[in-house]
Amino acid sequence: MQWEVVIGLETHTQLQTKSKQFSGASTTYGADPNTQACEVSIALPGVLPVLNKEAVECAIKFGLAIEAEMAPRSVFSRKNYFYPDLPKGYQISQFELPVVGKGKITIQVPATKNTEAYEKVINITRAHLEEDAGKSVHGAVEGMSGIDLNRAGTPLLEIVTEPDMRSAAEAVAYAKKLHELVQWIGICDGNMQEGSFRCDVNVSVRPKGSDKLGTRREIKNLNSFKFMQQAIEYETQWQIETLEDGGTIQQATVLFNPDTGETRAMRSKEEANDYRYFPDPDLLPLEVTEADKARVKALMPELPQALQARLVSEYQLSSYDASTLTASRSQADYFVATVAAGAEPKQAANWVMGALSAKLNAEEKSIVDSPVSAAQLAALLKRIADNTISNNAAKQVFEGLWAGEGEVDAIIEAKGLKQVSDTGAIEAIINEVLAANQAMVDEYKAGKEKAFNALVGQCMKASKGKANPAQVNELLKAKLG
Amino acid sequence: MALNLDDIKRIAHLARIEVSDSEAQETLNKLSGILGLIEQMQAVDTTGITPMSHSQDVTQRLREDVVTQTNQRELFQSIAPATQDGLYLVPKVIE
Numbered sequence: 370m371q372w373e374v375v376i377g378l379e380t381h382t383q384l385q386t387k388s389k390q391f392s393g394a395s396t397t398y399g400a401d402p403n404t405q406a407c408e409v410s411i412a413l414p415g416v417l418p419v420l421n422k423e424a425v426e427c428a429i430k431f432g433l434a435i436e437a438e439m440a441p442r443s444v445f446s447r448k449n450y451f452y453p454d455l456p457k458g459y460q461i462s463q464f465e466l467p468v469v470g471k472g473k474i475t476i477q478v479p480a481t482k483n484t485e486a487y488e489k490v491i492n493i494t495r496a497h498l499e500e501d502a503g504k505s506v507h508g509a510v511e512g513m514s515g516i517d518l519n520r521a522g523t524p525l526l527e528i529v530t531e532p533d534m535r536s537a538a539e540a541v542a543y544a545k546k547l548h549e550l551v552q553w554i555g556i557c558d559g560n561m562q563e564g565s566f567r568c569d570v571n572v573s574v575r576p577k578g579s580d581k582l583g584t585r586r587e588i589k590n591l592n593s594f595k596f597m598q599q600a601i602e603y604e605t606q607w608q609i610e611t612l613e614d615g616g617t618i619q620q621a622t623v624l625f626n627p628d629t630g631e632t633r634a635m636r637s638k639e640e641a642n643d644y645r646y647f648p649d650p651d652l653l654p655l656e657v658t659e660a661d662k663a664r665v666k667a668l669m670p671e672l673p674q675a676l677q678a679r680l681v682s683e684y685q686l687s688s689y690d691a692s693t694l695t696a697s698r699s700q701a702d703y704f705v706a707t708v709a710a711g712a713e714p715k716q717a718a719n720w721v722m723g724a725l726s727a728k729l730n731a732e733e734k735s736i737v738d739s740p741v742s743a744a745q746l747a748a749l750l751k752r753i754a755d756n757t758i759s760n761n762a763a764k765q766v767f768e769g770l771w772a773g774e775g776e777v778d779a780i781i782e783a784k785g786l787k788q789v790s791d792t793g794a795i796e797a798i799i800n801e802v803l804a805a806n807q808a809m810v811d812e813y814k815a816g817k818e819k820a821f822n823a824l825v826g827q828c829m830k831a832s833k834g835k836a837n838p839a840q841v842n843e844l845l846k847a848k849l850g
Numbered sequence: 851m852a853l854n855l856d857d858i859k860r861i862a863h864l865a866r867i868e869v870s871d872s873e874a875q876e877t878l879n880k881l882s883g884i885l886g887l888i889e890q891m892q893a894v895d896t897t898g899i900t901p902m903s904h905s906q907d908v909t910q911r912l913r914e915d916v917v918t919q920t921n922q923r924e925l926f927q928s929i930a931p932a933t934q935d936g937l938y939l940v941p942k943v944i945e
Contacts, residue, residue, distance in 0.1 A: 387916065388916060388917045388918070392919060393916060402935065402937050403936050403938065404923050404936070405919075407922070408922075413926075419911065420912050421912070421915050423915030452943070453938075453943055466903070506937055507943075509934060509935065512941070512942050513932070513939045513942055514942050515937030516938040517937055648903040652910060653906070653910040654904060655910045
């Protein structure tokens, strides 16, 4: 039988706020245990939550970015369960009325050996505000667990998709796209090692062509795209084999073990899932007005889709180049800054996606840490455009900029890379070359085109690569006439 | 909706409340009474009425995103049963 995998994602994004969702405690990562756990974070009796304005604005930004329906009034609910890192005995979340409703995100699924690249729209079911739990530390004291509540109450936006993805590749493409988007609009730092962006993946399989959903298992807390791919592939295969062997799938929460590449059931969901949600009487409904949306919209950067369209219409870039350049906000910003500093757009695009990108990858650097600034790259490209240096020489100047040898013109000067465009000087070189290579001249005159290229090569060599190749071509042709 | 003693035990477990066998019957009667009351209310036609999430018709006040809390770990941990290296200690949690 042919099987189809059905995947939906729930992503917890930690919002970039200074203080917690419901209190004025700091959210800085990595502080000493419990030094950022105030009376609200540790749930002392009698404390009350007060909602963070910035967290609400982050939610509105996300809603605007995915063109979502937004509830004029949303409601906070208590999600009840007992665990030592949740001192209140409930998590404040949103249940029936989330702040962000239905929206959509277009993903680009890359080509593989057997398939072409394609785009797909993933429907977002909802996104709601909630608070993070604390952390349990095991093994410090025999028979005990240590609890650190610094993270308790950290603002999260949980983003939930429809079960729209049909392969691990689509799920990863979605996760990457979302990861870029939340950073682009500045609501999440995207740091996966520190847990700022965590994905839970719901996986089920069904006979191909069926429109009924199979029983799903939820893979919890994936914090790398590579693990996500592996976990989904393993889980899909496991479910198919279980069903083909005549077994059934039990709804469960599973964990992925990166060492073995396997998923393992954590707890059966039936009982754990009885969260007995009810509206939190400590919090009033959250109102988001049209005026709020307009105000937040004015604070937002141009969205990737809009910028992509503008790169095509304004700079005449191909849609492939535009899509590549807008794959991340930092790369897009770099490109726009390069063009703003006077570089020709198409050439800037080639350098950003080519030499710069290759060098960054080779040294595992992010573009924000690029040793060559956008202004420097623009200055370099201007020197190519005004014929001061050749493309080849430009590569050497780029290396010099990367190594911190100074500014563009200084490097050209120091390395003696200035292109010779003086007709007289080039003619002198050509005369020398012609005199020294009579055999080649004869071959050319006998009709051998190749000899011409060899002569150009000799001229370039004689000029130590500094002669303007176009001029050499032209003058040489005239001489040999 | 009729409850039985197993439901009572399950609800008590979810809420981490200890209910002895002798208390269970009494709790069952009380909870059933509450459910009966809710059933009566459900007979009212509420078509077109937005569910109320709070008794007052006002909306949430928002707080500026400013860190206003200082570290009071020592004070808070002075009343904790067990702590070590700044951590609150609890009986071992096994996942």
